[in-house]
Each structure stands twice: as C-alpha cells, then as structure tokens.
C-alpha cells in the first residue's frame with residue numbers, strides 16, 4: 001500500500017463530483033427512498049448532507065418533517081442551500097454535533113460512514129442525538145457487489161484500486177456488508193438491513209445513463225489521478241478500465257451493483 005494517500009476524502013469536492021452526487025441521488029431515488037418517510041412535525045437530522053442531493057429527496061417525500069442537515073464542507077453546504085429550500089443547514093462535524101442529547105426523532109446518513117476512519121464511533125455519535133425510540137437510517141454501497149458484462153479484468157482491477165485508495169484514506173468501500181454488525185455494535189436495536197440492487201440492461205434505458213455511466217464509471221474515473229500518483233496503475237490500464245466500464249452500458253452490456261439500506265432503533269433507557 002506504500003505510495004497511497006493516507007488521509008482526505010477520496011472523492012473530493014470538485015464540480016464533477018457534485019454533479020455525480022446529484023445524478024446518483026436522482027437515478028436511485030425510487031430504489032433507495034421509496035420507503036423513506038418521516039411524519040409531519042418530526043425532527044430529522046441528515047448527517048453529511050454534501051450538496052443536498054439526498055436532502056432534496058428527503059424533503060420531497062416528507063414535506064411536513066423538520067429537516068436539519070449538517071456537513072463539514074462549507075462549499076457543499078452553499079450548494080445544498082441553493083438546491084433545497086425549507087431545511088436548516090449547519091456546518092458541523094458529525095463527531096461533534098452541536099445538538100443536545102435526544103434532539104431528533106430520526107437521523108439519516110447516506111454514503112458517509114464509508115469515508116470515516118471510525119464508522120462505529122460516528123454511529124454512536126448519531127445515536128446520542130436521537131431520542132429513545134427514534135430511528136437511524138443508513139444507506140451505503142459495497143463496491144465488491146459490482147459485476148458486469150462484458151467482464152473486464154482491467155475494470156475489476158480499477159475498482160479494486162478505488163477500494164484500496166479509500167482504505168488508505170481510512171474508509172471502507174466494502175462497508176455495505178458490515179452495516180448490521182456496525183449498527184448492533186453501536187448500541188442500536190431492531191436493526192434491519194436490506195439489499196437494494198441496481199441491475200441495468202438495454203431494457204431499462206432510463207437507468208443506463210444514470211447508473212453505470214454517470215454514477216459508477218464517473219466515480220471510478222474521479223480517482224484516476226490518485227491511482228496514478230499512488231503507482232497503482234498506468235494511464236493505459238486506467239483508460240482501458242474506464243472504456244470497458246463504459247462498454248457495459250452499450251449494446252448487449254449489463255451492470256449489477258448492490259446498495260444496503262439499514263433502519264435501526266435507539267433503545268429506550270440511558271443514552
């Protein structure tokens with residue numbers, strides 16, 4: 001692993017990444033949020049809201065809920081404010097949330113624990129601000145669930161490099177499969193984790209552009225410079241991998257990926 005960056009957020013905060021997050025949220029809204037509903041008047045915290053890509057869907061599906069959203073990035077929050085109305089935004093670190101114990105009925109976190117060195121600690125911090133009986137919803141991917149046709153050793157290697165880069169930065173691109181033990185270990189009860197599979201082929205044209213191209217391949221393309229500077233790959237191998245991933249969205253191509261959505265409850269009793 002020598003030569004790999006050991007800190008920082010692997011996807012960064014570029015305009016391309018902001019666009020990718022919005023495409024991802026919009027493409028996957030039905031799959032990930034069809035059953036996300038918070039009752040009118042309930043207090044909801046979104047931790048790590050980024051540019052507000054998921055926040056827009058939370059607000060649209062639960063228009064009566066009082067949504068508070070936090071992120072460490074001021075630039076992302078500025079974009080989020082411009083994207084979604086009716087939300088209370090705060091710049092805050094989820095490890096040091098500026099809210100009293102039990103402030104929220106529901107907490108929502110999407111694609112954030114995978115980037116943290118201490119995801120269990122993060123979940124415990126989110127539990128603190130939940131009221132007893134309140135729910136935590138967590139959505140994560142798992143890059144080990146990506147398979148596709150035509151298969152490509154170059155593309156599989158590039159996905160492996162993305163996982164390595166994320167691990168070197170302290171994260172875990174394979175976190176989806178760990179959600180249940182992480183939530184149970186962080187003191188949550190009634191943990192229910194269900195896979196949400198995206199499968200795309202030519203019969204689902206609406207998903208072809210949005211998922212294999214604009215979400216997944218764009219994510220892999222986004223770490224090209226990091227993979228090259230870490231000495232993990234060569235320009236030719238990387239470009240071949242990206243071309244092969246793009247081919248899965250072409251004639252006769254298919255693509256499979258699984259997200260994991262967890263809902264867990266803060267038990268009654270001491271925090």
Ligand SMILES: C[S@@+](CC[C@H](N)C(=O)[O-])C[C@H]1O[C@@H](n2cnc3c(N)ncnc32)[C@H](O)[C@@H]1O
Pocket residue numbers: 009011021022025047048049050051052053054070071072073076092093094095109110111112115
């Ligand atoms: C992959 S983005 C996901 C954004 C959004 N949840 C979405 O799904 O579109 C991860 C976000 O987590 C934020 N983040 C990372 N560490 C954080 C922390 N300790 N506290 C709050 N936000 C954090 C980053 O700034 C970034 O906006």
